[in-house]
Amino acid sequence: MYIEEYRKKCVSADEAVKVVRSGDWVEFSWAANMACLLEEALARRKEELHDVNIRAAVLLKSSAILESDPTGEHFTWNSWHLSGSERKLVQNGQAYYIPIKYSEVPRWLRENLQTDVVAIQVAPMDEHGYFSFGVTISHYAAAIEKARAVIVEVNEDMPSIHGGYDHVVHISKVDYVVEGGHRGLPVLPTAPPSEKDKTIAAYVMPEIKNGACIQLGIGGMPNALGQMIAESNLKNLGIHTEMLVDGFVDMVLAGKVNGKCKQLDRGRITFSFAAGTQKLYDFMKNNPVLAGYPVDYTNHPCNASRNENLISINSCLEIDLTGQVCSESAGSNMMSGSGGQLDFVEAAYYSKGGKSFICLPSTYKDKQGQIKSRIKGLLTLGAVVTDTRATIHYIVTEYGMVNLKGLSTWQRAEALISIAHPDFREELIDEAKKLKIWRQSH
Known part of the structure; x- marks a missing residue:
């Protein structure tokens, strides 16, 4: 019964990111859940957008948004937690850190922060109409509660994860679905112990x-x-x-x-x-x-x-x-x-x-x-x-x-x-x- 609703909400990445407006705050990817197609599409809208704030963290691969706007005239990258690549961006003035205890992030999103759009990567929808957040549960449910629009990029390679609560989002709460096919997940190499x-x-x-x-x-x-x-x-x-x-x-x-x-x-x-x-x-x-x-x-x-x-x-x-x-x-x-x-x-x-x-x-x-x-x-x-x-x-x-x-x-x-x-x-x-x-x- 949810397939028809799913199909109605399926759009291209370029169509989905049209919901982002100048001045918006966009809750974006965390670690291995990078929504690559949405990021690339948002980067292509650079010239028509200003003062868009991205909130993300633990960037594991290069960012199309940051590469498209090295001077930060259109997008500002705000990180909950810096990866090695984000560290360099902060030192170059291209990104900014959000000082907070990680445990406080969901409450802070619900009570204090502006969140206009959520754009995240998820696992394929199940027969009950739910998308698993996959390997990053973190604070996504809290961000979705506040958002004007929710976009999910479906990665066929994202594992569906068993959870306690707030580890899934239902199709009824999603505005746009972008099918990403088999995208793989970014690997975080484990340093051999010295x-x-x-x-x-x-x-x-x-x-x-x-x-x-x-x-x-x-x-x-x-x-x-x-x-x-x-x-x-x-x-x-x-x-x-x-x-x-x-x-x-x-x-x-x-x-x-x-x-x-x-x-x-x-x-x-x-x-x-x-x-x-x-x-x-x-x-x-x-x-x-x-x-x-x-x-x-x-x-x-x-x-x-x-x-x-x-x-x-x-x-x-x-x-x-x-x-x-x-x-x-x-x-x-x-x-x-x-x-x-x-x-x-x-x-x-x-x-x-x-x-x-x-x-x-x-x-x-x-x-x-x-x-x-x-x-x-x-x-x-x-x-x-x-x-x-x-x-x-x-x-x-x-x-x-x-x-x-x-x-x-x-x-x-x-x-x-x-x-x-x-x-x-x-x-x-x-x-x-x-x-x-x-x-x-x-």
């Missing part, structure tokens, strides 16, 4: 017990940990995470995950969006073990912390001697975003038996090739504090692991210096003395 990553992961592994519920961030270290878990003797693990990545698939296929010890969504893998290789997308297709939810469900500390023994593993760029963590900028240059890191740092500590780990290599090389410490007396001028010092639990480098909860400032300085690169420890002690947070202990 030796430092493996060493850091080895410090965390003993803290994970049978029945724990796991949240992993993205990057080499979480990937190393996922591989170690897959090869370990751990069992009865659960997954409650913001982002689903390839490492989780390895854990499931190795028989480490059944979710039977979870208190929330027992037996299911809870997530809000996914990006990775084709292995991940194949695993997700019509998989009833998955529970895709909007991000205000997955990331809200009150929800995530209901799972006992929640283990949260994330990375950062630098940390100061009092425990302030920067995970999103290099000085004033934005690198990524707040995301859901603070949500899970708090949730893991609220969880009965839970633990939060922030992991980082002790050093990095600057543009001149000089080695610098990631543990600093003070954060780099302009650096954004992602996690406040009061929320931090465990910090891990390749030189060890320390628990900062409840420590005074001098104890924190001492603990962090103990896991800094040895070449920088004396320098850091001098910094701590200047900051009046050093006490010569035994």
